Amino acid sequence: xxxxxxxxxxxxxxxxxxxxxxxxxxxxxxxxxxxxxxxxxxxxxxxxxxxxxxxxxxxxxxxxxxxxxxxxxxxxxxxxxxxxxxxxxxxxxxxxxxxxxxxxxxxxxxxxx
Amino acid sequence: xxxxxxxxxxxxxxxxxxxxxxxxxxxxxxxxxxxxxxxxxxxxxxxxxxxxxxxxxxxxxxxxxxxxxxxxxxxxxxxxxxxxxxxxxxxxxxxxxxxxxxxxxxxxxxxxxx
Numbered sequence: 001x002x003x004x005x006x007x008x009x010x011x012x013x014x015x016x017x018x019x020x021x022x023x024x025x026x027x028x029x030x031x032x033x034x035x036x037x038x039x040x041x042x043x044x045x046x047x048x049x050x051x052x053x054x055x056x057x058x059x060x061x062x063x064x065x066x067x068x069x070x071x072x073x074x075x076x077x078x079x080x081x082x083x084x085x086x087x088x089x090x091x092x093x094x095x096x097x098x099x100x101x102x103x104x105x106x107x108x109x110x111x112x113x
Numbered sequence: 114x115x116x117x118x119x120x121x122x123x124x125x126x127x128x129x130x131x132x133x134x135x136x137x138x139x140x141x142x143x144x145x146x147x148x149x150x151x152x153x154x155x156x157x158x159x160x161x162x163x164x165x166x167x168x169x170x171x172x173x174x175x176x177x178x179x180x181x182x183x184x185x186x187x188x189x190x191x192x193x194x195x196x197x198x199x200x201x202x203x204x205x206x207x208x209x210x211x212x213x214x215x216x217x218x219x220x221x222x223x224x225x226x227x
Contacts, residue, residue: 004156006156031213040201040220040222041219041220042203042217042218042219042220043157043203043217045214048213048214050213055211055213088154090156090157091156092156092157094213097213100145100147100162100164100207100215101147101159101162102157102159102215103159104149104156104157104158105156106154106155106156107154107155107156109154
């Protein structure tokens with residue numbers, strides 16, 4: 001089945017130790033998104049790629065970076081995680097800019113110790 | 114600016130009863146509206162969307178939503194609730210300033226008691 005896959009599902013990192021979360025998709029969608037979600041709140045968009053075009057949200061901290069080496073994969077890098085970065089990180093895809101619905105992966109729960 | 118509001122943090126319904134999860138929207142043009150569901154420790158799942166056409170939209174798991182332009186509402190409904198419907202529900206609207214993006218409401222936790 002076509003899907004959005006996130007690895008790992010649970011990640012524990014130490015304060016200040018860089019961490020990378022990965023997302024892959026078999027849907028062949030053009031758009032990929034990274035969201036941060038805390039405590040059953042609404043997901044907060046960090047950035048998205050339309051193909052190779054990177055779009056950063058204005059309030060996304062510089063500590064968060066992203067890479068999309070090809071259509072199928074997208075990475076979220078947190079350069080120096082703080083305690084406040086502990087959250088669920090959700091990857092999503094969308095076929096194109098006009099298709100509103102997004103398809104989400106299961107998420108990676110990040111713990112910072 | 115586009116926005117959606119979910120006025121209820123929590124909705125409690127007995128199994129077998131009809132359920133409604135409320136959503137109102139504010140957009141400057143024609144709205145693209147969505148409902149998503151999130152089960153514990155999972156990503157969001159797309160339930161249904163309204164773009165144009167019939168005001169009653171049918172989606173996954175027996176859910177439907179009614180678009181009401183005069184009341185600027187897009188309430189999610191199901192005729193007979195199941196315990197397995199217990200989850201967090203998000204209403205969303207497409208962001209016209211950036212077509213790639215959608216704006217989520219604050220979420221409503223639906224609890225179905227046996």
